[in-house]
């Protein structure tokens with residue numbers, strides 16, 4: 001073929017971009033640059049205030065193989081032992097974020113749908129849009145509890161609609177239901193009865209247990225006997241390894257095998273593998289920190305409630321969603337930022353009156369509470 005007459009001068013690459021991404025909403029939070037991390041008390045991203053375990057830090061310092069590609073099977077086996085399932089159910093990922101994407105990619109054809117229950121973790125919708133999927137939105141109730149009846153109805157209506165329009169088989173279209181348990185941003189848990197009702201639906205239930213270690217409850221060991229359940233977990237929260245990006249799922253064997261087949265081979269890097277394996281050998285230390293965070297959460301919740309302008313919701317995670325009364329939530333966030341404390345405020349109308357505050361160390365929480373006390377008379 002003679003290519004000499006073909007010039008690329010007229011090609012505008014922007015015109016070749018996917019049209020369905022033209023109004024794609026980016027992830028809404030900016031992250032703090034590394035150089036600024038020591039300047040702030042960071043309570044905005046539900047991180048672990050106590051950091052990684054000493055064993056993880058020591059293992060990273062000793063690591064000498066960054067010039068090699070490293071296999072993931074030892075980490076998978078360690079996770080399988082930690083969770084209590086066979087290794088064939090485990091896939092590791094670049095944070096839980098990536099496993100949300102991979103789960104969608106192996107199930108969703110363009111036009112298939114997921115159920116999302118906002119306010120929820122925004123990456124479910126982010127990846128659904130990126131994967132060309134539809135989002136069936138079933139909002140939580142005013143108290144942030146999941147409206148299981150409304151989910152059942154939405155799935156029933158979807159099936160009827162598809163049947164009426166004579167499209168494909170109903171089951172092949174609305175495929176995945178995403179729910180975090182505990183939930184982000186509010187920290188609430190599904191009741192066991194609600195979980196059973198959801199598992200009885202003709203969809204795959206993706207239960208995101210990013211904060212399970214704080215709640216002390218998990219459905220992970222149910223996966224081998226529950227064909228429509230996938231559980232997502234991470235080392236970001238309980239193990240304090242957020243920036244090393246190690247997540248995983250516990251999935252039915254056939255689903256896990258498909259994800260393993262379709263994912264990039266080195267999706268978790270060697271530092272993440274080394275640190276996560278060392279964390280699993282330092283459970284006493286890390287679970288001690290989890291208990292401290294839970295105790296701090298309860299103490300902080302009481303102190304915030306006493307201020308008079310914050311109403312913290314009960315939480316089973318490492319953060320507190322607080323209703324801001326009589327003042328603007330985003331102005332409160334900005335005022336704290338000026339004092340070197342980062343918390344989360346939200347753009348969505350449903351959460352406009354709320355801020356989310358991660359539980360810090362006792363010292364950080366004390367600094368936060370005294371900053372807020374000084375602001376009692378501000379508006």
Ligand SMILES: Cc1ncc(COP(=O)(O)O)c(C=O)c1O
Pocket residue numbers: 045046094095096097098121180183184208210233234235236242245246247
């Ligand atoms: C509910 C939920 N799922 C998943 C994640 C992502 O975790 P990771 O850091 O492992 O990507 C988060 C992070 O905040 C989260 O809140």
